[in-house]
Amino acid sequence: MTGRPDVLLSVTVVRPDERRLLDALRAAGTTVETALVADIGNVLNGSAPPPAVALLRNLSHREAAGIAHRLGHLGVPTLNTAAAIDVCHDKGTQALLFARHGIPHPTSLHAFGHDQVRDIALSLGWPVVVKPLSGSWGRGVVRLTDPACLEAWTGGRESADAAGKLFPVLVQEYVEKPGHDLRVVVVGTEPVVAIERRSADWRTNTHLGATVRRTEITPAVRDLCDRVVALLGPGFYGVDLLEDVRTGELKVLEVNANPEFAKSSAQHGVDVAAHLARFLADRVRHLAAA
Ligand SMILES: Nc1ncnc2c1ncn2[C@@H]1O[C@H](COP(=O)(O)OP(=O)(O)O)[C@@H](O)[C@H]1O
Ligand SMILES: [Mg+2]
Structure with a gap:
């Protein structure tokens, strides 16, 4: 990196989305640099100049959140903020936040084990949706329609995750x-x-x-x-x-x-x-x- 850029575009890879963004940022009259994690390290360590703002497009939520927190402590505003990335990373946090602020959201409850999944499903009524707290592209999001379905889901999980490390999950009303x-x-x-x-x-x-x-x-x-x-x-x-x-x-x-x-x-x-x-x-x- 050379001079202080207006915008630092933090990426894992440059996808068509980021290529469009780079063109659009230049067309809007801003100077922009793309940064892989090592480049972010250089900014944090003072060997590259900090940008006016940073836009985080890292594929991993965890990576984006870590970078946003660190840049924030350096005094660089980020889009999105570290706090917003944290919330968006966790569907359980979102459910709690929406409930507290009266934002309409499907009824969503945390389950820390198979018994709790079953109890919540019985109290919500079939079908229920079960999903990992973090994820995207619909991965791991399932609709359980009856007790036999729940038994199949539970059996699959128990054989793949005997220690239950993949809990908690969110059990949600099906809309x-x-x-x-x-x-x-x-x-x-x-x-x-x-x-x-x-x-x-x-x-x-x-x-x-x-x-x-x-x-x-x-x-x-x-x-x-x-x-x-x-x-x-x-x-x-x-x-x-x-x-x-x-x-x-x-x-x-x-x-x-x-x-x-x-x-x-x-x-x-x-x-x-x-x-x-x-x-x-x-x-x-x-x-x-x-
Ligand atoms: N409670 C629900 N009721 C009805 N449809 C749902 C529900 N939860 C998820 N879906 C459907 O499944 C898709 C994926 O679920 P989502 O929670 O958005 O997970 P992901 O983060 O993987 O996209 C949603 O876009 C929606 O179409
Ligand atoms: Mg989704």
């Missing part, structure tokens, strides 16, 4: 949705695009083949995003919402701190990278003026 969920991309404080993710599978992750279609940012969608931003601070988020077809209520399922956007931008036509680059360029200008 009947209209064949799709909603992914809303928030830049700063603003929802910039909402998409329906539709699939034949009950899990609507695009990694599992869901198709995407742009949809309206309704007042109800905006309101939930505003409430999430009020809790986590301005940032770059993928806010996932479910509509409960029985009540019509929208619920926040989860907030992702490192949403992918290149592939879906090509389909819905909203230039997410340009929005993010403009937000960061404004942030840099404000910091310089302060």
